[in-house]
Amino acid sequence: MRTIARNEIGRLLDGLLAGYAVYAPVRRKGILVFDRIRSGDEAILDYANTRTSPKHVLMPQMETLLSSCGEDPGVSEHTDCGKPAVLFGARPCDARAFLFLDKVLRDGQSRDVYYANRRDSLLVISIGCTQPRETCFCTTTGGGPLSAEGSDILLEDLGSVYLAHVASSRGAEFAAAHGLLDTCEGEPPGSGTVNGGLQPAIEPPVDLGLLKAALDRSFDDPLWLTLAEKCLGCGICSYLCPACHCFDIVDEEAAGVRVRNRVWDSCQFSCFTAQASGFNPRPTGRERYRQRIMHKFNYCIDNHGMAGCVGCGRCVSECPVNLDMRQVLAAFGGRRGGN
Amino acid sequence: MTDCTARIREETARLLAEGRVDLVIGFEEGSLPLRATPCFITEPGDTGRLIWNAFCSNNLARYLIRSDRKVGIVAKGCDTRAIVELIKEKQVRREDVVIIGVPCHGMVDPHEVRERFGDIRIQTVEDTGGKLVAGDGTALLSMNREDALHRSCRVCVQRNPVISDVLVGEEVEERTRDEFTDVADFASRSAGERWEYIAGEMSRCIRCNACRNACPLCYCSKCFVDETRPQWVGRGTDPSDVLSFHLMRVLHLAGRCVECGACVRACPMGVDLGTLNRRMSADVARMFGCRPGLDPGKPAPLSTFDPDDPQDFMLEP
Ligand code: SF4
Ligand code: SF4
Ligand code: SF4
Numbered sequence: 001m002r003t004i005a006r007n008e009i010g011r012l013l014d015g016l017l018a019g020y021a022v023y024a025p026v027r028r029k030g031i032l033v034f035d036r037i038r039s040g041d042e043a044i045l046d047y048a049n050t051r052t053s054p055k056h057v058l059m060p061q062m063e064t065l066l067s068s069c070g071e072d073p074g075v076s077e078h079t080d081c082g083k084p085a086v087l088f089g090a091r092p093c094d095a096r097a098f099l100f101l102d103k104v105l106r107d108g109q110s111r112d113v114y115y116a117n118r119r120d121s122l123l124v125i126s127i128g129c130t131q132p133r134e135t136c137f138c139t140t141t142g143g144g145p146l147s148a149e150g151s152d153i154l155l156e157d158l159g160s161v162y163l164a165h166v167a168s169s170r171g172a173e174f175a176a177a178h179g180l181l182d183t184c185e186g187e188p189p190g191s192g193t194v195n196g197g198l199q200p201a202i203e204p205p206v207d208l209g210l211l212k213a214a215l216d217r218s219f220d221d222p223l224w225l226t227l228a229e230k231c232l233g234c235g236i237c238s239y240l241c242p243a244c245h246c247f248d249i250v251d252e253e254a255a256g257v258r259v260r261n262r263v264w265d266s267c268q269f270s271c272f273t274a275q276a277s278g279f280n281p282r283p284t285g286r287e288r289y290r291q292r293i294m295h296k297f298n299y300c301i302d303n304h305g306m307a308g309c310v311g312c313g314r315c316v317s318e319c320p321v322n323l324d325m326r327q328v329l330a331a332f333g334g335r336r337g338g339n
Numbered sequence: 340m341t342d343c344t345a346r347i348r349e350e351t352a353r354l355l356a357e358g359r360v361d362l363v364i365g366f367e368e369g370s371l372p373l374r375a376t377p378c379f380i381t382e383p384g385d386t387g388r389l390i391w392n393a394f395c396s397n398n399l400a401r402y403l404i405r406s407d408r409k410v411g412i413v414a415k416g417c418d419t420r421a422i423v424e425l426i427k428e429k430q431v432r433r434e435d436v437v438i439i440g441v442p443c444h445g446m447v448d449p450h451e452v453r454e455r456f457g458d459i460r461i462q463t464v465e466d467t468g469g470k471l472v473a474g475d476g477t478a479l480l481s482m483n484r485e486d487a488l489h490r491s492c493r494v495c496v497q498r499n500p501v502i503s504d505v506l507v508g509e510e511v512e513e514r515t516r517d518e519f520t521d522v523a524d525f526a527s528r529s530a531g532e533r534w535e536y537i538a539g540e541m542s543r544c545i546r547c548n549a550c551r552n553a554c555p556l557c558y559c560s561k562c563f564v565d566e567t568r569p570q571w572v573g574r575g576t577d578p579s580d581v582l583s584f585h586l587m588r589v590l591h592l593a594g595r596c597v598e599c600g601a602c603v604r605a606c607p608m609g610v611d612l613g614t615l616n617r618r619m620s621a622d623v624a625r626m627f628g629c630r631p632g633l634d635p636g637k638p639a640p641l642s643t644f645d646p647d648d649p650q651d652f653m654l655e656p
Contacts, residue, residue, distance in 0.1 A: 029543065031609055051607065052545070061545065062575035134371060134460070230377040232401070234549035236607045248574060263575035269548065271565045320553055320605035321397055322369040322376035 003161035004180065006045065013040030013088060015178065020123075021085040023057050025050050034087065048133050049091050049312060053242035057087055058101065058118045059264075061239075065114060065249070066260040079113050084121040093138045093312040095126040095150035097242035102150075103304040104245060114262070123174055126151040127162070135313030137326055140206055143310055153180070205326055208297070208307060211333030215298040218332055219290070227328050228289035230321045235266035237292065237315035237325075243308045246272070267291050293328060343391035343441055346507040347413055350439050354411045355383045360437050363411035364402050366395040372461045373449035377402065389413075391507075393466045396446035396489060398601040400555035403431045410436050415443035416497040417599035420632025421555035423501055424595055427639060430558055440503025442511040445492035447471060447484065448604075455482050490613055491600025494521050497633060519621035525614050526621070537615065541581045543608040546574065550612055551588060553605035556595045563587060589615050594623050594641040597632035 004012065016022050023034045024043035032047055034054040068075045098119070105112040106119055129136075129145035138144055148154040152171030155162035164180050166172045174180075218224075238244040248265040251258065265272055268289070273282045282288050300308035309325075316324050351363040367378035367388040375394040379402075380386055391413070399412055400421035414422060419440060425431040452464065452473060459475040472481045485493075498511050525533065548564070551557045563571045564584055572587070573580035589596075589612075596616050603613045623629055626649045627640035640648075 029539075029609065031543070062577065226379070229379050230402075232549065232552040232605070234552040234605070235545075235547040236549050236605075239545050239547045240607060250570065250574060252573060261575060263573075264546075265574070266547075269565070271567055274565075274567070276568070317371070318607040320549055320607075322371065322374045324370035327370055 003158065003163050004155070005161050006159075009043065009045060009162075010040035012178065013037065013043055015040075016086050016088075019084070021083045022088060023054065023085060024088040034090075043089060045089065045127075048129075048131065049094075049314070051314070051318070052240055053097065053312065053314065054087055054090050054094050055097065055101065055242045055245070057085065058098065058115055058122065059105075059245060059247075062261055062263045063114065064259045064261050068258050070256050079117055081114075081118040081121060084123070085118070086123045086125065088125045090124055090126040090151070091312070092126055092128060092145060092147040092149075092151070092154065093136070093143055093310040094242045095124050095154075096138075096143045096147055096310045097150065097312070098124060099150035100243050100300075100304065100306050100308060100310065101245055103306060104300075108304065123153075123170060124151045125153045125155065127155045128157055130157050133313060133317070135316040137205065137311035137313060137316075139311070140326075140329075141208065141307050141309050141311040206329045206333035208301075208333075211297055211329055212301050214332045215294060219294070221332075223331060224286050224290045227331060228286055228323065231268075231285050231289050231323050232321055233268050233270070233285045233288065234320065235268050236318050236320065238266035238268060239264060240314040240318055241309075242312055242314075243296070243310055267295070293325070293332075297329065341391055343508045344389065347391055347439060347441070348386040348389050350505050350507065351380055351386045351389060351411060352383045354437055354439075355381070355386075359409065360411040361408040363389075363413070363439070364399050365389045365413035365439075366391065366397075366399075369394065373447075373452060373464060391441060393444075393447040393464070393471070393484070394449065396448075396604055398553065398555045398599045400425060401553060401601070403436060404555070404558040405560075406431075406435075408435075411439060412436055413439045413441060414500055414503065415441055415446075416495065416499055416501065417443075417491070417597060417632075418555075419500040419502055420497055420597035421599060423632045423635050424556060424597060424639075425558075426635070428595075437505070438500065438503040440500030440506045442499045442506070442508050443492075443495075444484070444511060445488040445495065445498070447487045448489045451487040452482070455487070456480050489600055489604060490521075491598060491603065494519075494617075495598070496630070501633060502635060519617060519624070522614055522617045522621055525618060538578065538582070540611045540614075541578065541585060544576070544581045544585070544610050545608055546576060546581065546584070547607065549605040549607065550602035550610075553601040554592075555599065555601065556592055556597065557588070585612070585615065589619050592616065593619055594627065594629060594639055595631055596620055598630075 013022055022037050024037045025032055025047050026035050026037060026042055026044060032050040033052050034050055034057060037043055064078050066075050066077055102119060105115040132145055146156060148165055148167035152168045153175060154165040154167055156165060164175060166175050246265050246267060247262045250261050250263060252261060274280045282291060296308035300306060316326060347365060354360045354363060362379050362381045364379055366375040368390055369376040373394055375390060375392055377397050377399060378388055380389060398418050398421055400418045403410060403425060419438060422431060426433050456473050461473045462476050463474045465472040469484050470481045471484050471487055472479050494517050496514060496516050498513060551562060572583045598620055606612060623640060629640040
C-alpha cells in the first residue's frame with residue numbers, strides 16, 4: 001500500500017505550482033479560506049473546514065462575462081479560464097458540492113460555459129475527515145467523511161501519512177504523472193464513517209426521502225410562519241454554502257469599458273425576486289426561507305436527483321441567530337405521515 | 340437555573356396571562372455549545388424555554404421593527420439604547436412594548452472561548468464568579484470572563500437598561516465612561532494608513548448584508564444597496580462598491596448607532612466594522628455631545644438644528 005507522508009505534501013504542491021494554479025486552505029487574518037498559494041508550505045493541513053467554501057474557484061463571487069470597448073462594436077467573451085488548476089485539501093462535503101454544481105451548471109439542460117471551462121480544467125484532491133465538527137451532517141445528505149464523490153483523488157488521513165484513493169480517470173492520470181503510483185482504486189470502505197469504519201461518523205438526524213415526501217405536502221404549512229421567525233434575511237447561509245449558485249447579471253461601465261458581470265445573489269434578499277412592476281412574489285422572509293429549504297431538499301431532488309446541500313454545516317455554524325437548518329429539517333422530516 | 344432566567348420566565352408568564360402583550364421576545368438554548376438563540380413566546384406554557392446566560396448577545400430590538408403586535412422584550416443595556424432610538428425615530432411606540440430589562444455583565448464571544456481552549460470540544464460552559472469554566476465531557480478548563488467578552492461589551496458604557504418596565508436581576512456597576520480609547524490609536528494614524536487599514540478589512544467583505552440586517556437601527560424599508568432602478572451601488576465585491584456600502588451605512592448611522600456591536604458579531608468574515616462605527620461615534624460625541632440611546636429626552640443630533648452645533652466644517656474647511 002503506497003502512502004504520501006504528511007511532510008511530503010509541501011514538496012508535492014511545489015511541484016504542481018509550475019503547471020497549475022494551486023488553491024489550498026490558508027489563513028487570511030485569522031480566517032481559513034481557499035486561496036491561491038505561491039509555495040507548497042503555505043497550505044494548512046490541520047483544519048476542520050474553511051469559513052468560506054471553495055466554490056469561488058469555479059464560480060467567483062464576481063466575474064466578467066462579456067466586455068466591449070469604446071466605439072468598437074465588437075464584444076469579447078471572457079470564457080478563457082487561464083491555467084489549469086488544482087484544488088488541494090477540499091473536504092469531502094465540498095468536493096461533493098462540485099458534483100451537484102456539475103449537474104446544475106454543466107451537465108444538465110443548460111451548459112454554463114464559464115463554469116464548465118473552469119471545472120474541466122480543475123483537479124480536485126480532497127482530504128477525508130477524521131474529526132467531524134458538531135455542525136457536520138454530511139451523512140444525512142448522502143456523503144460522508146471519506147466520500148470520494150466529486151474528487152479526483154481522495155487522501156485518507158492516517159496521521160503522519162495519507163493514503164491516496166484514485167476516484168476518477170483524470171485522478172489516475174494525475175497520480176501516475178506525479179508518482180503517486182500504487183494508489184488504491186475507488187472509495188475507501190465505509191465512506192460514511194471515520195477511523196476506518198470502526199465508528200459511525202455522524203448520526204443522520206433526518207431521512208432525506210421522508211423529508212422530501214413531507215416537503216411535497218408542506219408548501220402552505222403554518223410551520224413556515226414560526227420556524228424562520230428569527231431569520232434576519234442576510235445572505236450568510238447562501239454565500240458560505242458550497243452548493244448555492246444563484247447569481248445576478250449586472251451591466252457596468254467604467255472608463256469607456258462596458259462589462260457584463262455575474263455576481264453571486266441570494267434568495268434570502270428581498271430584491272432577489274423583486275420584479276420590474278414592483279411586485280414581489282416572495283414578499284417576506286418566510287417565503288424566502290421556505291424557498292431556501294424547498295429548493296435544496298425538494299426541487300433539486302426532482303430536477304437533479306440530488307439534494308442541494310452536502311451537510312458541510314457552514315450555514316449552521318455561522319448563522320448570526322443560530323437558525324439551525326437541521327432543526328428545520330427535523331421539524332418536517334420527523335413528521336411521518338404528516339398532514 | 341439562574342435568578343434572571345427564573346424571573347424572565349415569571350414575568351413573561353405574567354405578561355402573557357394578563358394579556359398585556361401578544362408575545363415576548365427573549366432567548367432560548369441554542370443548538371450549539373456557546374450559543375443562545377432568539378425565541379418568540381406566545382403561550383404562557385412555553386415560558387420554560389426562556390433562558391438568560393453569557394451568550395444572549397443578539398440585539399433583540401431588531402425584531403421590534405415593523406411589528407404590529409404588542410411585544411414584551413428581554414433587553415440588555417444596549418438593546419434598550421436601541422429601543423430608545425427606535426421610539427425617538429417613531430419606529431416603535433412606547434406603549435406597544437413592555438421592556439423586561441436585564442442588567443448585563445457583558446456577553447461572551449464564543450470565538451474568544453474557542454481560541455483560548457483550542458483543541459477541546461466544548462460541550463458545556465459554566466459562568467460563575469467572574470470565571471468561565473468550559474468542559475468537554477471529561478476535563479474542565481477555566482478563563483477570566485472579562486477576557487472573553489465581545490469587543491463592544493468591553494467598552495460598553497451602559498450595562499443597565501436605560502428604560503424598562505420590569506427590571507430583572509441586580510443592577511450592575513457601570514464602567515467609567517471611556518473616551519473612545521479603543522479607536523484613539525486608529526484616529527492618530529495618517530490618512531493613508533487609515534485608508535489602507537479600512538481597505539484591507541473591506542477586502543474580506545462578502546456583501547452578505549448580515550451587518551445591516553442584524554443592526555437594530557438599519558430599518559429602512561428599502562436600503563440603498565437594494566435599490567435597482569437605477570442601481571445605486573454595485574452588488575459585487577469591487578472594492579469601490581464594498582467601501583461605498585460601508586461608508587454610506589456608517590454615515591447613515593451617525594448619531595444613531597448605539598454601539599451595540601450587533602453588526603460586528605454578525606459578520607462571518609471578521610470584518611472590523613467596530614473601528615469604523617466607533618470612530619464615527621467618537622466624532623458625534625465630540626461634536627454634538629451625544630451618545631445615542633442614553634437620553635430618551637434628547638433629540639437626535641443630526642435631525643435637529645442647534646445654533647451651537649459645530650460649524651467649522653462650513654467656515655474653515
Ligand atoms: S445548506 Fe448549509 S450545510 Fe448544506 S451545503 Fe449549504 S452551507 Fe453546507
Ligand atoms: S451600526 Fe452596529 S453597533 Fe451601531 S447600532 Fe447598528 S448594529 Fe449596533
Ligand atoms: S456582515 Fe461582514 S461580510 Fe457581510 S456584508 Fe457586513 S461586513 Fe461584509
